[in-house]
Amino acid sequence: MRSGVAAGILMLLGLWRKGKVLEVIPAKKRKIGDFNEFIDKNMLVELPLVGKKFTWYKPDGFAKSRLDRFLVSMEWLQMWPTSKQYVQQREVSDHCAIVAKSWDKDWDPGPFKTIDAWLLEPGFKDLVKDKWNNYEVQGNRMSKLKDKLKLLKGDIKEWNRSIFGNIEESKRIIMMEIEKLDVKDAECDLL
Template identity: 45%
Template sequence: WCIVGDFNSVRFSQERQGISSAEYGVSNTREFNEFICDMGLDDIPVVGRKFTWYRPNGTARSKLDRFLLSDEWLTIWAGSTQYILPRNISDHCPILMKNTNLDWGPKPFKSLDCWFEDKNFLDFGKKIWNELNVHGTGAFVVKEKLKGLKDKLKRWNKEHFGDIQKQLNRVEGLLNELDKKQDLKDLEDEERRNKKELQERFCDLAKRNESLLRQKSRIK
């Protein structure tokens, strides 16, 4: 079994920056470590950034969120690793646990509902299907043409529906870089202003993306 969440406590002093020991209390750290020891839990390795919580003004940060695993869990899934992901505009970073020893294979291809709302989609699909020239038995021809159609649809989707998401990803990456830099030292005034502008930009893009998806979902 495992326990995951915001424990509102750190294990070591280096898991906090910008906060004095008087603010968070040394006894909290001691009690948290005693809890982990008494329950026989393991604090598994972390990949990514150092902290999971950031004060909105950027003056303090802590590692408050984590996965704690039992020995039985690690016996079955020995490759369990936790990842600290980009936080975007939240004060907490999401955390993710993966078993690095498992390979689930490639992700299955899925069509998107928004494709069928595009007036050119069906004609585009028919055109690509007819242009794919494959020879062989019936089942082989269908399989190879579906494979070719999948590749074309992936590129088409990226060109027609990936623009806002691409911008979101770019802004998210820039925010993530500033967070990583802030983990090491306080940001300069210009960097703080840039971060605030990026956060506002992210909110704007997220709202536009949500509005677009909601509008398309209501098209009859």
């Protein structure tokens, strides 16, 4: 496959079988009719949607649409019959992220996150270094890493509340208000 800016952007259309892309359409030749024909030819279907009705909102609020979606093959559905696409909350972008899952419960541990403001706060890096170096954990390397990250996560949460207050709760309340407005707008067009 060609690479570089001069080669143009390629759109890979999602049927993969044994590591092969079935069709590649150069950006200059793309047309919506070609895309629809590709969908029909390969019998792709959209996963059931959970959550919001729209995945894109114009910043001024005058337009919204379902731009983002998962299209899958029948083979996919046979392998993962309970697959659904979940529309996530809109945060920074005008798009809502969507996640495909084939189960209703997500048993994975929550991700380890950092907030940029922490890195600017005097003493944060020293706190992390001191805490990390003083944790006493047992096991193999991966087990030690997992346990230290878990301990560090708890210590950082405590430190964050003492320095910044409960930002997560404030964010949660604001995000709930945005979600209510998005739902209300989907039902009766607020503008």
